[in-house]
Amino acid sequence: MLAKEVVDVIHSPWCFIEALEERYKKELEETWAIRIREFNIWDIGDEKMNHLPHHISQEVKKLRDPHNLEMRWHAGGSIFFLNGERLNVSSSLKWPQIEKILEERRGKGEN
Protein backbone atom coordinates (compact mmCIF):
# COMPACT_ATOMS: atom_id res chain seq x y z
CA MET A 1 0.00 0.00 0.00
CA LEU A 2 1.34 3.42 -0.96
CA ALA A 3 2.07 5.90 1.81
CA LYS A 4 -0.38 8.73 1.94
CA GLU A 5 0.73 12.12 0.77
CA VAL A 6 1.00 14.64 3.56
CA VAL A 7 -0.35 18.18 3.49
CA ASP A 8 1.12 20.29 6.29
CA VAL A 9 -0.37 23.63 7.24
CA ILE A 10 1.12 26.27 9.51
CA HIS A 11 -1.62 28.42 10.95
CA SER A 12 -1.29 31.58 12.86
CA PRO A 13 -4.17 32.30 15.20
CA TRP A 14 -4.25 35.42 13.14
CA CYS A 15 -5.18 33.60 9.96
CA PHE A 16 -6.68 30.47 11.39
CA ILE A 17 -9.63 31.19 9.15
CA GLU A 18 -8.21 28.58 6.85
CA ALA A 19 -8.51 25.90 9.46
CA LEU A 20 -11.02 23.40 8.26
CA GLU A 21 -13.94 22.18 10.27
CA GLU A 22 -13.20 18.60 11.29
CA ARG A 23 -15.78 17.08 8.97
CA TYR A 24 -14.40 18.93 5.92
CA LYS A 25 -10.92 17.93 6.94
CA LYS A 26 -11.97 14.26 7.06
CA GLU A 27 -13.73 14.59 3.72
CA LEU A 28 -10.63 16.04 2.11
CA GLU A 29 -8.43 13.35 3.62
CA GLU A 30 -10.71 10.62 2.35
CA THR A 31 -11.34 12.11 -1.08
CA TRP A 32 -7.68 12.66 -1.85
CA ALA A 33 -6.20 9.90 0.29
CA ILE A 34 -4.01 12.41 2.05
CA ARG A 35 -3.05 13.10 5.62
CA ILE A 36 -3.48 16.68 6.83
CA ARG A 37 -1.33 17.88 9.71
CA GLU A 38 -1.95 21.31 11.17
CA PHE A 39 0.44 23.41 13.24
CA ASN A 40 -0.64 26.46 15.19
CA ILE A 41 2.31 28.80 15.46
CA TRP A 42 1.00 30.30 18.71
CA ASP A 43 1.14 26.86 20.32
CA ILE A 44 4.67 26.16 19.18
CA GLY A 45 6.97 27.00 22.05
CA ASP A 46 10.75 26.86 21.75
CA GLU A 47 10.76 23.52 23.54
CA LYS A 48 8.62 22.01 20.79
CA MET A 49 10.75 23.15 17.89
CA ASN A 50 13.04 20.12 18.00
CA HIS A 51 10.12 17.76 17.76
CA LEU A 52 8.60 19.28 14.65
CA PRO A 53 9.22 18.07 11.11
CA HIS A 54 12.33 19.88 9.85
CA HIS A 55 10.56 21.93 7.18
CA ILE A 56 8.01 23.14 9.72
CA SER A 57 10.55 24.20 12.34
CA GLN A 58 12.62 25.97 9.67
CA GLU A 59 9.58 27.86 8.44
CA VAL A 60 8.55 28.83 11.95
CA LYS A 61 12.05 30.13 12.66
CA LYS A 62 11.90 32.15 9.47
CA LEU A 63 8.50 33.59 10.34
CA ARG A 64 9.75 34.70 13.74
CA ASP A 65 12.83 36.38 12.33
CA PRO A 66 12.27 40.14 12.54
CA HIS A 67 14.30 40.60 9.37
CA ASN A 68 12.02 38.35 7.44
CA LEU A 69 9.33 39.94 5.36
CA GLU A 70 6.86 37.26 4.49
CA MET A 71 4.37 39.28 2.52
CA ARG A 72 1.98 36.43 1.93
CA TRP A 73 1.82 35.68 5.61
CA HIS A 74 1.32 39.31 6.51
CA ALA A 75 -1.36 39.63 3.92
CA GLY A 76 -3.21 36.84 5.68
CA GLY A 77 -3.31 33.18 4.99
CA SER A 78 -1.68 30.03 6.20
CA ILE A 79 1.40 28.34 4.79
CA PHE A 80 0.96 25.00 3.05
CA PHE A 81 3.33 22.16 2.22
CA LEU A 82 2.85 19.04 0.17
CA ASN A 83 5.19 16.23 1.22
CA GLY A 84 7.51 18.82 2.72
CA GLU A 85 7.57 21.09 -0.32
CA ARG A 86 6.25 24.56 0.28
CA LEU A 87 3.38 25.34 -2.03
CA ASN A 88 3.09 28.69 -3.70
CA VAL A 89 -0.59 29.40 -3.34
CA SER A 90 -2.26 32.77 -3.09
CA SER A 91 -3.41 34.12 0.20
CA SER A 92 -7.10 33.35 0.31
CA LEU A 93 -9.13 30.16 0.22
CA LYS A 94 -6.16 27.92 -0.33
CA TRP A 95 -7.87 24.56 0.04
CA PRO A 96 -9.43 24.61 -3.43
CA GLN A 97 -6.00 25.48 -4.79
CA ILE A 98 -4.47 22.56 -2.93
CA GLU A 99 -7.03 20.24 -4.51
CA LYS A 100 -6.16 21.60 -7.93
CA ILE A 101 -2.46 21.00 -7.34
CA LEU A 102 -3.15 17.42 -6.24
CA GLU A 103 -5.33 16.86 -9.29
CA GLU A 104 -2.70 18.25 -11.67
CA ARG A 105 0.18 16.33 -10.16
CA ARG A 106 -1.68 13.09 -10.09
CA GLY A 107 -2.86 13.67 -13.64
CA LYS A 108 0.77 13.96 -14.66
CA GLY A 109 1.61 10.83 -12.75
CA GLU A 110 4.05 12.66 -10.51
CA ASN A 111 2.72 11.01 -7.41
Added chain:
Amino acid sequence: MIEVKEMTDEYVFDRCPLKTPLNPLNLPEDTYLGYGKRAKGVRRRFFQEVKNRYGNCVLFAWNDNEIIGFLIFLPKTVARKIGLKTSSNDNLLHQTLQYVCMQLVSAYRKKGVGTTMMKSLITWAKNNGWKRIEAHNMRRGNKDEDWRWGWALPKWMSMGFKTTEQYELDFLNDKIQVFSVVLDID
Protein backbone atom coordinates in the same frame (compact mmCIF):
# COMPACT_ATOMS: atom_id res chain seq x y z
CA MET B 1 -22.67 58.56 19.41
CA ILE B 2 -19.52 56.59 18.68
CA GLU B 3 -17.45 55.44 21.63
CA VAL B 4 -14.23 53.46 21.76
CA LYS B 5 -14.01 50.85 24.50
CA GLU B 6 -11.72 48.02 25.45
CA MET B 7 -12.78 44.47 24.65
CA THR B 8 -14.31 42.83 27.71
CA ASP B 9 -14.81 39.20 28.68
CA GLU B 10 -18.47 39.53 27.72
CA TYR B 11 -17.57 39.47 24.06
CA VAL B 12 -14.13 38.24 23.09
CA PHE B 13 -13.56 39.00 19.45
CA ASP B 14 -13.90 35.99 17.20
CA ARG B 15 -14.18 37.09 13.60
CA CYS B 16 -12.81 39.04 10.69
CA PRO B 17 -13.62 40.92 8.47
CA LEU B 18 -16.20 43.30 9.90
CA LYS B 19 -18.52 44.05 7.03
CA THR B 20 -21.68 45.01 8.88
CA PRO B 21 -22.30 46.38 12.40
CA LEU B 22 -22.10 43.63 14.96
CA ASN B 23 -24.34 43.25 17.99
CA PRO B 24 -22.57 40.86 20.38
CA LEU B 25 -25.88 40.04 22.05
CA ASN B 26 -27.29 38.89 18.76
CA LEU B 27 -24.41 37.56 16.73
CA PRO B 28 -25.37 36.70 13.18
CA GLU B 29 -24.77 33.20 11.92
CA ASP B 30 -21.58 33.27 9.94
CA THR B 31 -22.11 31.14 6.87
CA TYR B 32 -18.76 31.70 5.21
CA LEU B 33 -17.03 28.35 5.10
CA GLY B 34 -13.67 29.80 6.01
CA TYR B 35 -15.04 31.10 9.29
CA GLY B 36 -16.26 27.91 10.82
CA LYS B 37 -16.75 27.30 14.51
CA ARG B 38 -13.29 25.89 14.88
CA ALA B 39 -11.58 28.97 13.44
CA LYS B 40 -13.66 31.24 15.63
CA GLY B 41 -12.82 29.17 18.67
CA VAL B 42 -9.11 29.45 17.98
CA ARG B 43 -9.26 33.20 17.48
CA ARG B 44 -11.36 33.66 20.59
CA ARG B 45 -9.00 31.58 22.72
CA PHE B 46 -6.02 33.46 21.36
CA PHE B 47 -7.47 36.90 22.08
CA GLN B 48 -8.69 35.77 25.51
CA GLU B 49 -5.27 34.45 26.41
CA VAL B 50 -3.50 37.61 25.30
CA LYS B 51 -6.05 39.68 27.22
CA ASN B 52 -5.51 37.59 30.35
CA ARG B 53 -1.75 37.83 30.12
CA TYR B 54 -1.27 41.41 28.95
CA GLY B 55 -4.45 43.31 29.79
CA ASN B 56 -6.03 43.62 26.37
CA CYS B 57 -5.47 43.40 22.65
CA VAL B 58 -8.66 44.74 21.04
CA LEU B 59 -10.43 48.08 21.08
CA PHE B 60 -13.95 48.31 19.71
CA ALA B 61 -15.70 51.35 18.26
CA TRP B 62 -19.34 51.19 19.27
CA ASN B 63 -22.33 52.97 17.82
CA ASP B 64 -25.00 52.46 20.47
CA ASN B 65 -25.07 48.71 21.00
CA GLU B 66 -23.25 47.72 17.84
CA ILE B 67 -19.59 47.30 17.07
CA ILE B 68 -18.70 49.26 13.96
CA GLY B 69 -14.92 49.06 14.11
CA PHE B 70 -12.02 47.38 15.80
CA LEU B 71 -8.33 47.90 16.35
CA ILE B 72 -6.14 44.96 17.25
CA PHE B 73 -2.77 45.36 18.91
CA LEU B 74 -0.36 42.89 20.46
CA PRO B 75 2.76 43.00 22.58
CA LYS B 76 5.65 43.01 20.13
CA THR B 77 6.95 39.73 21.55
CA VAL B 78 3.59 38.07 20.85
CA ALA B 79 3.36 39.59 17.38
CA ARG B 80 6.79 38.21 16.58
CA LYS B 81 5.91 34.79 17.96
CA ILE B 82 3.02 34.45 15.57
CA GLY B 83 5.09 35.65 12.63
CA LEU B 84 3.77 39.16 12.18
CA LYS B 85 6.17 41.74 10.87
CA THR B 86 8.07 43.46 13.68
CA SER B 87 11.00 45.84 13.43
CA SER B 88 14.42 44.43 14.25
CA ASN B 89 15.11 47.25 16.71
CA ASP B 90 14.62 45.56 20.06
CA ASN B 91 15.02 48.59 22.29
CA LEU B 92 12.05 48.53 24.64
CA LEU B 93 11.13 45.11 23.20
CA HIS B 94 9.07 44.10 26.22
CA GLN B 95 7.39 47.47 26.52
CA THR B 96 6.35 47.84 22.90
CA LEU B 97 2.92 47.28 21.47
CA GLN B 98 2.50 46.36 17.86
CA TYR B 99 -0.33 47.82 15.83
CA VAL B 100 -1.80 44.81 14.04
CA CYS B 101 -4.99 45.65 12.24
CA MET B 102 -7.86 48.10 12.12
CA GLN B 103 -11.19 47.81 10.33
CA LEU B 104 -14.32 49.88 10.13
CA VAL B 105 -17.69 49.09 8.62
CA SER B 106 -17.59 51.00 5.33
CA ALA B 107 -20.34 53.49 6.23
CA TYR B 108 -18.21 54.69 9.17
CA ARG B 109 -14.97 55.25 7.32
CA LYS B 110 -13.47 58.72 6.71
CA LYS B 111 -15.20 60.09 9.79
CA GLY B 112 -12.27 60.15 12.18
CA VAL B 113 -13.19 56.92 13.96
CA GLY B 114 -9.85 55.32 13.12
CA THR B 115 -8.04 58.34 14.55
CA THR B 116 -10.16 58.11 17.70
CA MET B 117 -9.34 54.42 18.05
CA MET B 118 -5.62 55.12 17.64
CA LYS B 119 -5.75 57.90 20.23
CA SER B 120 -7.54 55.48 22.56
CA LEU B 121 -4.78 52.95 21.98
CA ILE B 122 -2.15 55.54 22.88
CA THR B 123 -4.04 56.38 26.08
CA TRP B 124 -4.51 52.69 26.91
CA ALA B 125 -0.81 52.04 26.33
CA LYS B 126 0.17 54.94 28.55
CA ASN B 127 -2.19 53.88 31.35
CA ASN B 128 -0.88 50.32 31.23
CA GLY B 129 2.82 51.02 31.32
CA TRP B 130 3.72 50.49 27.65
CA LYS B 131 6.45 52.77 26.34
CA ARG B 132 6.22 52.43 22.59
CA ILE B 133 3.79 51.64 19.80
CA GLU B 134 5.10 50.28 16.53
CA ALA B 135 3.45 49.99 13.14
CA HIS B 136 4.40 49.39 9.52
CA ASN B 137 3.68 50.95 6.22
CA MET B 138 4.72 50.34 2.64
CA ARG B 139 5.28 52.38 -0.46
CA ARG B 140 4.93 51.02 -3.96
CA GLY B 141 6.44 53.45 -6.46
CA ASN B 142 5.30 56.86 -5.28
CA LYS B 143 2.16 55.54 -3.68
CA ASP B 144 1.85 55.04 0.05
CA GLU B 145 -0.18 52.03 0.94
CA ASP B 146 -1.51 50.77 4.19
CA TRP B 147 -0.28 47.71 5.95
CA ARG B 148 -2.97 45.60 7.50
CA TRP B 149 -5.62 48.23 6.90
CA GLY B 150 -3.68 50.88 8.70
CA TRP B 151 -2.63 54.19 7.26
CA ALA B 152 -0.27 55.60 4.70
CA LEU B 153 2.92 57.10 6.06
CA PRO B 154 1.79 60.77 6.24
CA LYS B 155 -1.10 59.85 8.52
CA TRP B 156 1.17 57.93 10.88
CA MET B 157 3.48 60.95 10.95
CA SER B 158 0.57 63.25 11.73
CA MET B 159 -0.18 61.06 14.75
CA GLY B 160 3.35 61.63 16.01
CA PHE B 161 4.94 58.41 14.74
CA LYS B 162 8.49 58.52 13.42
CA THR B 163 10.14 56.33 10.81
CA THR B 164 12.79 54.05 12.28
CA GLU B 165 13.54 51.42 9.67
CA GLN B 166 13.23 51.14 5.95
CA TYR B 167 13.56 48.05 3.79
CA GLU B 168 13.22 47.36 0.13
CA LEU B 169 11.89 44.07 -1.11
CA ASP B 170 10.78 42.48 -4.32
CA PHE B 171 7.20 41.44 -4.29
CA LEU B 172 5.50 40.08 -7.38
CA ASN B 173 8.02 41.93 -9.58
CA ASP B 174 7.40 45.19 -7.76
CA LYS B 175 9.90 47.01 -5.62
CA ILE B 176 8.28 47.81 -2.33
CA GLN B 177 9.60 50.09 0.37
CA VAL B 178 8.63 49.00 3.84
CA PHE B 179 8.75 51.43 6.74
CA SER B 180 8.61 50.80 10.45
CA VAL B 181 7.14 53.68 12.42
CA VAL B 182 7.15 54.11 16.18
CA LEU B 183 5.60 56.39 18.72
CA ASP B 184 7.41 56.75 22.02
CA ILE B 185 5.00 57.33 24.85
CA ASP B 186 5.92 59.90 27.46
